[in-house]
Amino acid sequence: MDRKNKDFSGASKNDLDFLQDNQNFYDFKNADDYEYKIKKGLSKEIVEEISKRKNEPDWLLQIRLKALETYFKLDLPQWGPDLSELDMDNISTYVKPKTESKSSWEDVPEDIKNTFTKLGIPKAEHQYLAGVGAQYDSEVVYHSIKEDMLKRGVIYTDIDTAVKEYPELVKEYFSKCVPLSEHKFISLHYAVFSGGSFVYVPKGVKLEMPLQSYFRLNSPESGQFEHTLIIVDEGASLHFIEGCSAPKYSKVNLHAGCVELFVKDNAEMKFSTIENWSKNMLNLNTKKAIVGNNAKLDWVSGSFGSKISMLYPMSILQGDNSSTEYVGISFAGSGQNLDTGFKVLHIGKNTTSNVVSKSISKSGGVATYRSIVNILPSAINAKCSVNCDGLMLDSISKSDTIPVNKIACNDITFSHEAKVGKISEEAIYYLMTRGLTEQDAKAVIVRGFASPISKSFPLEYAVEMNRLIDLELEEAKND
Amino acid sequence: MIKINKSPVLTSQNYGINYFEIDEKLLNQKFDKFETYKIKNDQNVKVEALNKKISNPMSNELSIQSQNQANFQKQIVFENTSKDITNIKFDVSRPLVDVIDIVVKKDASAKLILEYSSNENMYHNGVLNLTLEKDAELDIVILYNMKNSSNNFVSINSNIDNNSQLNIFIIDFGCQNSVQRLENSLNGDYSVFSLNSIYFGSNTDNLGINYLSNVFGKSTQTYMNSICVLDGHAKKNFVGTIDFKQGSKKSVGDVSENCIMLSKTAKSLSTPILLCGEEDVDGKHSSSLGKIDEDELFYMMTRGISKQDAIKLLIKAKLSKLLNNIFDEQLREKIKERIEDKLNEHR
Numbered sequence: 001m002d003r004k005n006k007d008f009s010g011a012s013k014n015d016l017d018f019l020q021d022n023q024n025f026y027d028f029k030n031a032d033d034y035e036y037k038i039k040k041g042l043s044k045e046i047v048e049e050i051s052k053r054k055n056e057p058d059w060l061l062q063i064r065l066k067a068l069e070t071y072f073k074l075d076l077p078q079w080g081p082d083l084s085e086l087d088m089d090n091i092s093t094y095v096k097p098k099t100e101s102k103s104s105w106e107d108v109p110e111d112i113k114n115t116f117t118k119l120g121i122p123k124a125e126h127q128y129l130a131g132v133g134a135q136y137d138s139e140v141v142y143h144s145i146k147e148d149m150l151k152r153g154v155i156y157t158d159i160d161t162a163v164k165e166y167p168e169l170v171k172e173y174f175s176k177c178v179p180l181s182e183h184k185f186i187s188l189h190y191a192v193f194s195g196g197s198f199v200y201v202p203k204g205v206k207l208e209m210p211l212q213s214y215f216r217l218n219s220p221e222s223g224q225f226e227h228t229l230i231i232v233d234e235g236a237s238l239h240f241i242e243g244c245s246a247p248k249y250s251k252v253n254l255h256a257g258c259v260e261l262f263v264k265d266n267a268e269m270k271f272s273t274i275e276n277w278s279k280n281m282l283n284l285n286t287k288k289a290i291v292g293n294n295a296k297l298d299w300v301s302g303s304f305g306s307k308i309s310m311l312y313p314m315s316i317l318q319g320d321n322s323s324t325e326y327v328g329i330s331f332a333g334s335g336q337n338l339d340t341g342f343k344v345l346h347i348g349k350n351t352t353s354n355v356v357s358k359s360i361s362k363s364g365g366v367a368t369y370r371s372i373v374n375i376l377p378s379a380i381n382a383k384c385s386v387n388c389d390g391l392m393l394d395s396i397s398k399s400d401t402i403p404v405n406k407i408a409c410n411d412i413t414f415s416h417e418a419k420v421g422k423i424s425e426e427a428i429y430y431l432m433t434r435g436l437t438e439q440d441a442k443a444v445i446v447r448g449f450a451s452p453i454s455k456s457f458p459l460e461y462a463v464e465m466n467r468l469i470d471l472e473l474e475e476a477k478n479d
Numbered sequence: 480m481i482k483i484n485k486s487p488v489l490t491s492q493n494y495g496i497n498y499f500e501i502d503e504k505l506l507n508q509k510f511d512k513f514e515t516y517k518i519k520n521d522q523n524v525k526v527e528a529l530n531k532k533i534s535n536p537m538s539n540e541l542s543i544q545s546q547n548q549a550n551f552q553k554q555i556v557f558e559n560t561s562k563d564i565t566n567i568k569f570d571v572s573r574p575l576v577d578v579i580d581i582v583v584k585k586d587a588s589a590k591l592i593l594e595y596s597s598n599e600n601m602y603h604n605g606v607l608n609l610t611l612e613k614d615a616e617l618d619i620v621i622l623y624n625m626k627n628s629s630n631n632f633v634s635i636n637s638n639i640d641n642n643s644q645l646n647i648f649i650i651d652f653g654c655q656n657s658v659q660r661l662e663n664s665l666n667g668d669y670s671v672f673s674l675n676s677i678y679f680g681s682n683t684d685n686l687g688i689n690y691l692s693n694v695f696g697k698s699t700q701t702y703m704n705s706i707c708v709l710d711g712h713a714k715k716n717f718v719g720t721i722d723f724k725q726g727s728k729k730s731v732g733d734v735s736e737n738c739i740m741l742s743k744t745a746k747s748l749s750t751p752i753l754l755c756g757e758e759d760v761d762g763k764h765s766s767s768l769g770k771i772d773e774d775e776l777f778y779m780m781t782r783g784i785s786k787q788d789a790i791k792l793l794i795k796a797k798l799s800k801l802l803n804n805i806f807d808e809q810l811r812e813k814i815k816e817r818i819e820d821k822l823n824e825h826r
Binding site: 077078079080370372374377390392393394395396397398399400401402403404405406407408409410411412413414415416417418419420421422 | 488490491744747748749755767768
């Protein structure tokens with residue numbers, strides 16, 4: 001077989017060419033051209049200005065102001081990666097692009113439309129999505145949902161529109177899953193949040209096709225603080241996909257988004273993320289879900305980009321017989337410190353959680369798996385299984401596993417296993433005897449290592465994930 | 480309240496994982512001369528007064544006490560291979576601050592038992608320093624059998640040189656505050672560190688266990704295997720860490736903790752940590768928890784064994800595999816009897 005034309009990932013020949021030709025595929029930028037960019041820093045005036053520009057109701061402004069007060073009271077975390085380079089005085093928390101939210105790509109300004117076209121969003125929308133939201137800097141610039149979804153009562157819009165059009169629904173759920181005082185960066189988020197998606201899936205409605213929101217941060221020395229609020233009502237089902245990327249600048253950018261999910265009784269939801277922020281980004285994101293009786297929530301997470309990530313999605317298994325699964329992969333390369341993991345709180349009876357986490361570190365990157373399993377006395381007959389693997393591609397990188405297991409119920413089953421090590425020399429040797437170069441052999445093994453995660457993504461996104469792995473490995477070869 | 484026994488890496492503050500907290504008043508003790516101990520040793524073992532100060536990494540407060548108020552300080556040097564078992568028994572009938580420095584010289588091997596027991600509710604702050612020179616071997620069993628409301632703070636530091644092996648077995652029957660810190664450094668190539676531990680918590684016992692093995696040498700082995708039995712309202716915080724430093728090539732490490740909870744009101748916190756700065760290693764950790772297997776229990780009950788007895792038998796079976804690593808048969812039997820008593824307390 002001609003090795004050069006061999007397709008390891010399921011991607012086409014063109015995809016592989018694309019890999020070789022576009023090392024910095026996500027690293028393209030438009031001019032920092034905006035309608036309005038708020039002055040750098042954080043103050044009551046800035047928060048009031050954001051709220052005023054959005055013409056928000058007073059209850060939302062009060063949440064913002066309370067969050068700002070809390071932000072100033074809270075300390076930076078005393079654990080995890082060093083965040084000392086973050087200086088809020090050098091960050092603009094709100095950048096409004098030169099457009100309102102549109103429902104047709106034709107109406108979106110050319111440069112912004114080109115950005116999302118390059119990222120493949122309109123094509124994906126056409127082929128396999130039930131709806132798409134696209135955020136550029138601080139505002140959603142495009143939102144669309146298929147007609148038959150609307151007929152079935154599905155709401156999929158940006159959060160600003162939801163505040164205006166569905167105020168009672170938003171007020172009932174907003175900040176009820178992730179409280180504003182949970183940590184310093186969620187307080188910051190609530191103070192300056194802008195953009196994000198609102199989804200409501202009515203009782204019994206099962207969406208066969210996913211919804212996707214894509215977040216692009218173009219403006220330098222700025223932050224993105226989108227708020228995603230999703231309610232999957234009783235007996236409904238939804239697959240929601242989010243993607244994020246940004247061009248690289250010399251100074252840090254900040255992402256402090258928030259995802260609140262409510263999965264009601266007998267409902268099912270899958271929340272998939274492929275994150276490839278630029279390597280000057282501090283990604284301090286918060287994601288949390290409340291899961292009802294007999295309901296199920298799956299998280300699928302791929303973390304590739306950012307300079308520093310602190311991201312620990314959480315499932316609160318409140319309902320009896322509820323379950324959750326987390327499958328995640330992080331790939332930390334040169335200059336990256338990816339501190340990721342999962343949190344689960346078992347409250348209801350017969351609740352189940354399964355965690356599969358993989359991390360890869362190379363070229364001096366630091367990958368940390370950090371988790372908390374918390375099983376309360378009420379969680380009788382709970383079951384929890386955690387499995388994490390760390391793969392190190394060289395000896396200048398680091399791979400740490402820091403799981404916390406807090407258990408206050410004896411009628412449960414719990415197990416945690418973790419492994420760390422290098423690629424098996426025997427496996428590389430075997431593949432090389434079959435004609436692969438050492439680099440290709442490593443790539444095949446790394447893809448195999450990541451396959452439990454890539455299998456959890458829809459096919460198109462699995463291909464995307466394999467592309468990212470190839471890019472990282474290619475970079476490692478060049479380091 | 481003061482914070483002691485800090486974990487090697489900090490993580491989320493909200494769960495009480497990073498430190499063990501005690502009331503500062505506990506440290507306000509009067510330390511008289513301590514004479515209720517017995518030492519049994521042969522001519523290959525030198526037991527002398529300790530003439531240096533050793534710090535206690537558990538906390539500043541405990542370190543000051545260890546350095547300034549110790550009422551038992553000895554250095555024990557194993558010059559040559561000792562055939563007999565060296566045994567030190569402490570009858571902790573008054574507050575004890577002990578500092579023991581143990582050195583196993585090059586090519587020597589030794590077996591040592593340290594027993595701490597109290598019939599009164601007592602205070603113990605202990606520092607144990609272990610140094611294994613090249614090609615040395617030390618088997619050590621440490622038994623803490625303190626009365627229920629005692630406070631027992633123990634800090635163990637060990638350094639292992641090339642081609643040496645340290646086997647430690649720790650058994651702790653629990654008490655009001657029982658806090659252990661063990662920090663090991665595998666400095667030498669081909670060195671081995673093996674730690675087996677069993678700890679019990681009952682009533683309102685608070686257990687704080689913090690084991691750390693720093694791996695510097697090449698081709699080293701680290702094994703840390705713990706079993707915990709919790710009853711009543713006992714709380715346990717276990718942190719077990721293997722830290723593979725850059726350069727510790729071809730090393731292997733495995734840390735595991737298995738916790739058996741006999742009551743609905745006991746609480747277990749377990750943090751098995753793997754830190755890895757070297758590619759060419761094989762590191763593993765595991766943690767498991769649960770009640771006694773229902774099927775095993777049912778099987779035994781169908782054989783006419785009462786539920787209580789079946790639970791005891793199954794726990795003893797789990798522990799006996801570990802207990803077989805204790806080199807002294809007499810001590811092993813004594814520990815088994817004490818375990819029997821401890822399990823009989825469970826209703």
